[in-house]
Amino acid sequence: MKILIIDDEKSIRLALKDILEDEGYEVALAENGKEGLEKATSDRYDVIFCDIKMPVMDGMETLEKMVSEGVESAIVMISGHGDIDTAVKCIKAGAYDFVSKPLDLNRVLITVKNASDHKEVVAENKTLKKKVAASSSIQEIVGQSKAIMQVKDMIDRVAPTDARVLVTGSNGTGKELVARWLHEKSPRAKMPFIEVNCAAIPSELIESELFGHEKGSFTSAIKQHKGKFEQADGGTLFLDEIGDMSLSAQAKVLRVLQENKLTRVGSDKDINVNVRVVAATNKNIPEEIQKGTFREDLYHRLSVIVIRVPALSERKEDIPLLVEHFIDEISRESGMGKRGINKDALEELKKHSWTGNIRELRNVVERLMILGGNPITKADVTALASPMFR
Numbered sequence: 001m002k003i004l005i006i007d008d009e010k011s012i013r014l015a016l017k018d019i020l021e022d023e024g025y026e027v028a029l030a031e032n033g034k035e036g037l038e039k040a041t042s043d044r045y046d047v048i049f050c051d052i053k054m055p056v057m058d059g060m061e062t063l064e065k066m067v068s069e070g071v072e073s074a075i076v077m078i079s080g081h082g083d084i085d086t087a088v089k090c091i092k093a094g095a096y097d098f099v100s101k102p103l104d105l106n107r108v109l110i111t112v113k114n115a116s117d118h119k120e121v122v123a124e125n126k127t128l129k130k131k132v133a134a135s136s137s138i139q140e141i142v143g144q145s146k147a148i149m150q151v152k153d154m155i156d157r158v159a160p161t162d163a164r165v166l167v168t169g170s171n172g173t174g175k176e177l178v179a180r181w182l183h184e185k186s187p188r189a190k191m192p193f194i195e196v197n198c199a200a201i202p203s204e205l206i207e208s209e210l211f212g213h214e215k216g217s218f219t220s221a222i223k224q225h226k227g228k229f230e231q232a233d234g235g236t237l238f239l240d241e242i243g244d245m246s247l248s249a250q251a252k253v254l255r256v257l258q259e260n261k262l263t264r265v266g267s268d269k270d271i272n273v274n275v276r277v278v279a280a281t282n283k284n285i286p287e288e289i290q291k292g293t294f295r296e297d298l299y300h301r302l303s304v305i306v307i308r309v310p311a312l313s314e315r316k317e318d319i320p321l322l323v324e325h326f327i328d329e330i331s332r333e334s335g336m337g338k339r340g341i342n343k344d345a346l347e348e349l350k351k352h353s354w355t356g357n358i359r360e361l362r363n364v365v366e367r368l369m370i371l372g373g374n375p376i377t378k379a380d381v382t383a384l385a386s387p388m389f390r
Contacts, residue, residue, distance in 0.1 A: 003025050003026065004073070006032070006054070007030075007049070010031070016103070019109075028045070033054050033059060036062055037066060044072075045073045046119055047073060047076060050076070067094035076095065076111055077097070138177070139177060139329075142318065143321060145317050145318045147310040151307060154307050155181050162276050164276070164278070164279070166303040166305070167279070168285075168307070169280075169308055169310070169311070170282055170311050174357075174358050176195070176240060176280065178307060179236070179278045180238075183236040183278070188236055192234070192235035196209065196238065199241035207265055208221075209227060209228060210228050211256075212262075212265065213225050213227075214266035227262070229256060234275075236276045237276070237278070238280070239253075239280070240279075241282070243281040250298050251295070253298060257302075261273065285303075286299075319349055327339055327369065330362075340374060344377070345380065348378045364384075368380055
């Protein structure tokens, strides 16, 4: 743990330093507010002790400037003229605590421990808030190419309706994002958006997952369970990788789409549901129909509107916009400093085939930010982006 002591009295600085270093803390010193502010803004400290009465720049001005500069340390103000009014003024200005001179050893150590714990809690809360904000907001569909503008136009035209939509495209193109925007721009936006990855659920569990089950309907059914259709009632159900759904589950999905009602596993009672279904697949469904692995009647029910999401190789002019977007996003989420990128590096990225599409591009941008220079150069791209570049 790093601690900064700002005090114009050398004896106080050295006494505090000795006490804290004996406890294993790393300590830096500043003899006035100006020097303390420079150190506080150029390095990171867990706790800062700052005297109030100092020449050059007094403690209150130093405190206010540290707060305005975004210093995240727990700041403890110290004074030989301690009173309640001064303490309250310090706390209102952004200090964590206030201690009076002469300093008591135990009081100082307890304050350091509590301030450190407080700083960790604040940091955790900020991280959680960022995660909540990220999870509650929908990413924009980035791009100005003709291909992606057609997708955006289709979303705007189809979203306000209740028409079922089949979203097609290769892995990593952003099919889920299209589904989320269809929901967000629909009258159902305030109701649930429920996602099911049909490829990730074992075939023997897919029916229970979609339609729910009654207690005791099978060995592990220890309580009643509402399926995804019921959970999405009034909103949108996104059936991702619909091409991997078993034929038996397909038959039951077809019934729900036809009758707007379902039956839980282990029950004979019908339950009415009002759900808009958006499905997605990377498979060629007409070919799957010919193979006998997908029901033609279900295909026609799902594909009232078909939105094909283009591969990145079909919209390479969007790569500079996507790269800038990912640099901003990764910087914000990870705390990494923002990186620049040279034009020749962007041109080099355009040469790649991008078999993994948008997902692959984002991974490459993150790798370049971690291991590349600032700005990211063509040499960085060649060396780090992918073995396929070499």
